[in-house]
Amino acid sequence: MPELPEMENYKIQLSELIVNRPITSIAINREKSINMPISTFLNQMENAFIIRIERRAKHLLFHLSNQKLLLLHLMLGGWMFYGKEDEKPKRTIQIQFSFGEKHLYFIGLRLGYLHLLTIEECEEKLKELGPEPFNPTFTEDLFINTVNTKRGTLKLKLVDQHFISGIGNCYSDEICYEAQLLPTRKLEDLKDHEIKNLYRSMKKTLAAATNIGGYMEHPLYVGDTKTGSYNDLCKVYDREGEACQRCQNKIRMVKISSKKSFYCPGCQF
Known part of the structure; x- marks a missing residue:
């Protein structure tokens, strides 16, 4: 999607x-x-x-x-x-x-x-959509306050459009990887420095993917070389069995409430 x-x-x-x-x-x-x-x-x-x-x-x-x-x-x-x-x-x-x-x-x-x-x-x-990650009002302090008032599994909250809008299966995994957090972690167990790192990883990952053109496999028009360029740059999403670029452990897949989630067991904690 x-x-x-x-x-x-x-x-x-x-x-x-x-x-x-x-x-x-x-x-x-x-x-x-x-x-x-x-x-x-x-x-x-x-x-x-x-x-x-x-x-x-x-x-x-x-x-x-x-x-x-x-x-x-x-x-x-x-x-x-x-x-x-x-x-x-x-x-x-x-x-x-x-x-x-x-x-x-x-x-x-x-x-x-x-x-x-x-x-x-x-x-x-x-009206029920959560905050936009690119909105200037979506500050680190706001994110920290939001996380501190919520409970649940990290992966499921990231894809919850009422929590934050626009993130789905692919980028939730990529954000967790960038932040070196397991997607199975609980929000209520995250330490302050982990929440701050999660916020920065979210902004970095989404901005990079947007600038590159996202992961859509279909070009928008003949000669479109931008759309889908991020597909080959995903670190963990749909990379089960491949070597992690950071630590060389094999990427694994786990189902979290029926949602597939890809992660590295060697460098995500």
């Missing part, structure tokens, strides 16, 4: 490709991917264009010229591709937005969705 770095990368690249460009046509091939009848969706989108793209947690918000917005959550298996008709992947397209001869294809939206909402409806839908 795309996480904060992947969605931030989408936001940055799509902002250059489609913002303020006329939407020449829209095709909805799966009505369940939207939140209203197709005819209503098309009527409300008539003459609208995208004026700004925002990211919150794992969502993209396409702000429209008609004072509404499109809320996108790709969920498991969802991705996007931008290009000409003859460039599109040989996959089932659930939604297609056309911008002249180029199109934005929404692919794999079996669990994901693209909902047309008012700003107030969107705020209500996202």
Whole structure:
């Protein structure tokens, strides 16, 4: 599932490709991917264009010229591709937005969705999200205070969108590795210096992954060499049996409440 770095990368690249460009046509091939009848969706989108793209947690918000917005959550298996008709992947397209001869294809939206909402409806839908790791207000002191009021397993809290927004299975493991903490540790057992190190590791890991392009395996457009570049740089995620880059012990996988978690038993404590 795309996480904060992947969605931030989408936001940055799509902002250059489609913002303020006329939407020449829209095709909805799966009505369940939207939140209203197709005819209503098309009527409300008539003459609208995208004026700004925002990211919150794992969502993209396409702000429209008609004072509404499109809320996108790709969920498991969802991705996007931008290009000409003859460039599109040989996959089932659930939604297609056309911008002249180029199109934005929404692919794999079996669990994901693209909902047309008012700003107030969107705020209500996202109000339970936890703090954004990149928000300037998300300080070390705030993080320490938050951790000190919570209980639970480190891995599960990191992927809890009410605790901190935008982190999923991949980056929770990478953050724990960077902080040299076992994902099975309990929040209430972390020492002050470990919490501070966890905060810094979170900021460092997410920033690096975002700058590199995240781990998505599908390029956004033909010639896109950025998207997915972090995939080969993961230290532990999906690296079971490989040697740890730090201590050479073999990476292990453990299930924590049915979630796979990868870690190094030699240098995470």
